[in-house]
Amino acid sequence: MDDRIKLQQGDITKLQVDAIVNAANSSLMGGGGVDGAIHRAGGKQILEECKQIVNRQGGCKTGNAVITTGGKLPARYVIHTVGPVWNGGKHNEEELLANCYSNSLKIAAGNVIKAIAFPNISTGVYRFPKDKAASIAVKTVDAFLHTNRDMEEVIFICFDDENYGLYKRLLNN
Numbered sequence: 003m004d005d006r007i008k009l010q011q012g013d014i015t016k017l018q019v020d021a022i023v024n025a026a027n028s029s030l031m032g033g034g035g036v037d038g039a040i041h042r043a044g045g046k047q048i049l050e051e052c053k054q055i056v057n058r059q060g061g062c063k064t065g066n067a068v069i070t071t072g073g074k075l076p077a078r079y080v081i082h083t084v085g086p087v088w089n090g091g092k093h094n095e096e097e098l099l100a101n102c103y104s105n106s107l108k109i110a111a112g113n114v115i116k117a118i119a120f121p122n123i124s125t126g127v128y129r130f131p132k133d134k135a136a137s138i139a140v141k142t143v144d145a146f147l148h149t150n151r152d153m154e155e156v157i158f159i160c161f162d163d164e165n166y167g168l169y170k171r172l173l174n175n
């Protein structure tokens with residue numbers, strides 16, 4: 003495993019990194035879970051920029067990502083990505099989740115972002131099995147880092163104990 007991958011437990015809105023990733027929905031208009039927490043903590047500037055993006059391109063498709071300011075957050079940017087809703091596993095959910103990580107990292111690389119933090123995309127309201135989601139996350143980030151020397155730190159930030167335990171096991175192997 004690439005040693006630029008780090009694991010932390012806590013609240014993503016408190017992290018002082020170049021960018022945090024939001025598990026958004028395709029409307030980009032905010033929602034519950036980590037999305038709600040990020041918009042609440044970051045203030046209205048984030049929503050303003052999301053609205054401009056929606057006016058330009060009409061929302062964000064599942065697996066894609068867009069970037070805005072971090073507003074009042076300690077993080078400079080928020081990268082909003084739309085995870086798949088788990089629907090039994092035969093609807094391309096795994097590939098779409100991997101796309102969330104690779105597209106977020108591509109946007110990060112294009113914006114000279116050196117430290118980025120991901121929540122466990124799709125494992126809340128979208129019900130993606132946590133163990134599967136964690137292994138896709140780790141595998142996709144590790145593969146990206148193999149081809150990228152500029153990124154300095156990728157943090158998996160886990161809110162709950164279960165996710166933290168799953169990532170810990172994966173990263174120690």
Ligand code: ADP
Pocket residue numbers: 012013014015025026034035036037039085121122123124125126127128129159160161162165
């Ligand atoms: P989704 O709709 O993609 O499932 P959720 O926000 O419901 O998004 O959940 C995604 C993950 O984010 C869950 O694992 C949840 O525990 C986690 N989460 C919720 N709030 C925070 C937070 N403030 N910081 C980090 N992770 C969070």
